[in-house]
Amino acid sequence: MQITCKDRERIFLDGSAEEWAGLEFHAASCAACAEEVRAWKTLSAAAEELRDYQESPALWPRIAAALVQHAKSSVIRTSWLERLSFWRSVPMVWQTAMAGALVLLMAITAGYLYLQPGPGKGDPNSPLLKDRTLAEVERTERDYMQAIDKLASQAKPQLETPTSPLMASYNEKLIMLDSAIDELRLQAGQNPSNAHLRYQLLAMYQEKKVTLQDVLETKR
Amino acid sequence: MGSVGVTLPWELRISTVAREGISRVEPSERGSHANPAAGNPEDMALAAACQAGDLHAYERLYRLQGGRMKNFARNLLGTKSDAEDAVQETFLKVQRSIASFRGHASFVTWTFRILVNTCHDLRRSRMRRKEIVPEEREERAMPAEPRAPGGHPSLKLALERAIAQLTQHQRDVFLLYEVEGFRHAEIAEMLEISETASKNTLFQAKKNLRQVLEAPRSSHAGGA
Numbered sequence: 001m002q003i004t005c006k007d008r009e010r011i012f013l014d015g016s017a018e019e020w021a022g023l024e025f026h027a028a029s030c031a032a033c034a035e036e037v038r039a040w041k042t043l044s045a046a047a048e049e050l051r052d053y054q055e056s057p058a059l060w061p062r063i064a065a066a067l068v069q070h071a072k073s074s075v076i077r078t079s080w081l082e083r084l085s086f087w088r089s090v091p092m093v094w095q096t097a098m099a100g101a102l103v104l105l106m107a108i109t110a111g112y113l114y115l116q117p118g119p120g121k122g123d124p125n126s127p128l129l130k131d132r133t134l135a136e137v138e139r140t141e142r143d144y145m146q147a148i149d150k151l152a153s154q155a156k157p158q159l160e161t162p163t164s165p166l167m168a169s170y171n172e173k174l175i176m177l178d179s180a181i182d183e184l185r186l187q188a189g190q191n192p193s194n195a196h197l198r199y200q201l202l203a204m205y206q207e208k209k210v211t212l213q214d215v216l217e218t219k220r
Numbered sequence: 221m222g223s224v225g226v227t228l229p230w231e232l233r234i235s236t237v238a239r240e241g242i243s244r245v246e247p248s249e250r251g252s253h254a255n256p257a258a259g260n261p262e263d264m265a266l267a268a269a270c271q272a273g274d275l276h277a278y279e280r281l282y283r284l285q286g287g288r289m290k291n292f293a294r295n296l297l298g299t300k301s302d303a304e305d306a307v308q309e310t311f312l313k314v315q316r317s318i319a320s321f322r323g324h325a326s327f328v329t330w331t332f333r334i335l336v337n338t339c340h341d342l343r344r345s346r347m348r349r350k351e352i353v354p355e356e357r358e359e360r361a362m363p364a365e366p367r368a369p370g371g372h373p374s375l376k377l378a379l380e381r382a383i384a385q386l387t388q389h390q391r392d393v394f395l396l397y398e399v400e401g402f403r404h405a406e407i408a409e410m411l412e413i414s415e416t417a418s419k420n421t422l423f424q425a426k427k428n429l430r431q432v433l434e435a436p437r438s439s440h441a442g443g444a
Contacts, residue, residue, distance in 0.1 A: 013423045014416075039434065043426050047398035049376040050295050050383075053287035059304050060282050063311045067278055070312055085319075 005033055012040055134192055141198075144205055151212040158215055170215050177208045260326065267327035271318050278311060285328055288400050289335050295383070295395050296339045297346075306342050310335040325409045332402070333410040336392060382432040390425035397422050 003011070003022035011019045027034040087095060152174075162168040181204045188197045266284075269277030286307060293303035313334050321330055383391055392411060396402045397418075402410070404418040411418070 009423075012426075014419050039430055040426065043429055043433075044398055046375055046379050047394070049379060050291070050395070050399045052291055052294070055287075056290065056300070056304060059290070059307065060279065060286070062304075063282065063308045064275060064279065066308055066312055067275060067315055070315060071273060074316075 005030060008033055008036060012036075137198055138192075141201070141205075144202075148205060148209050148212065151209065151216070155212050155215040158218070164218075166218065167215065170211055170218075173211055174208065174215075177204055177211065180204055181208070263327045264323055267318075267321055267323065267330075270314065270327075271321065278315070281314075281327075281331065282311070285331060289332070292332075292395055292400050293335065293339050295380075295399060296391065297343060302342060302346070306335065306339050309342070310338045313338060326406065329402075329406050329409045332396075332406075333412075336396075336410055340388070378433060379429070382429045385432055386425050386428055390421055390428065393418055393421040394425040394429070 003019065003026040005026075007019070008023060011023050015023065023033065023037060027037045090098075158167055159171045159174065162171055181201065184197060184201045184204060188194065188201060191197060266277055266281060270281065289307045289310065290300075290303050293306040294300055297303055297306060310331065314331055317334075321327065325333075383394065386394065389411070393407055396407045396410065397404070404415045404422075407413075407418045408415045413421075
């Protein structure tokens with residue numbers, strides 16, 4: 001093999017064993033190439049100075065302890081991953097498509113939930129009341145009734161001994177309202193979620209309140 | 221850990237003459253396209269055992285490659301303690317991501333790729349935290365490091381300083397090829413570059429090292 005000085009760098013870069021032999025043969029009669037080859041080889045030899053494979057007795061026990069600890073801490077995570085391991089056999093195109101579909105589904109669900117009215121925004125005209133709303137209605141009714149009972153206790157003396165025909169008619173009206181209220185409460189007790197009954201009951205309470213206010217006004 | 225590995229590729233590649241420190245004939249890797257260790261039954265068996273979570277398999281990996289791993293990390297990071305941290309972190313990363321190893325590359329090559337990345341991450345984070353300034357690192361850490369028996373202290377120190385002046389890529393390739401004895405095909409897999417790029421990088425690295433190492437001697441000779 002005919003090797004010249006021009007081939008030197010190429011052989012340094014990626015020369016075959018045969019080319020190296022040719023270069024060394026050429027270097028025997030070329031001082032410049034001999035120096036270059038010597039320097040090149042010296043560098044490789046010098047690199048061996050950086051080899052230090054001295055044992056570190058404490059290193060493996062340290063690594064082993066870390067591996068064991070990590071393995072323990074990731075048992076739950078691993079079992080999770082194992083369940084998803086079938087994904088690895090699914091082609092990448094399908095993985096991407098399914099991931100996209102999942103994201104789309106999540107976006108639609110999030111949008112739907114966002115647009116859905118919350119529990120507080122329920123339709124007041126809905127004929128059926130939910131448990132939470134019903135409890136709220138019943139509590140308000142109780143408070144309202146207590147307030148009206150206070151009014152009734154104030155108007156009681158006038159109503160028990162009516163001094164005028166007007167007062168007597170108020171008394172009769174209140175007796176009828178109480179009777180209607182009792183009946184509606186009975187029906188509401190049997191069908192507590194019926195909003196229509198609740199509205200009727202409320203109307204009765206309001207009427208009773210107005211009547212009692214009139215009684216008290218008349219007294220003054 | 222004296223001689224590392226049972227039948228390591230670099231042991232076959234490096235001639236006894238070169239290992240005695242006289243000279244090393246540049247190897248021809250033409251035609252060695254595939255990584256010789258990829259598909260190697262022993263390599264695959266070790267990977268499979270590690271995948272099964274066998275601690276003994278990890279220990280075997282350490283016995284086979286730990287010395288080289290630590291040496292490479294020490295040459296890159298500068299101190300023994302950093303190197304040991306890097307090796308430990310590499311083993312943990314191997315354990316964490318072993319499920320993703322599919323045997324397309326050699327298990328050893330795959331492990332070293334993790335090591336190289338781990339070393340770079342550690343180096344970057346230490347630089348960021350200003351714990352170690354490169355110039356200081358050389359001055360402070362290197363004299364304290366235990367030297368391989370029979371090594372030439374001034375040559376080693378000069379080479380370490382010269383290597384520190386290389387680019388990260390050149391440093392990686394030089395250390396992996398010349399010091400750890402990997403083939404260009406293996407280095408290409410580790411660094412995710414082409415084999416030709418690995419050869420070119422090594423060539424440039426050696427040219428740069430020659431310039432750095434021979435400059436004072438040439439000037440001295442010129443002055444005499």
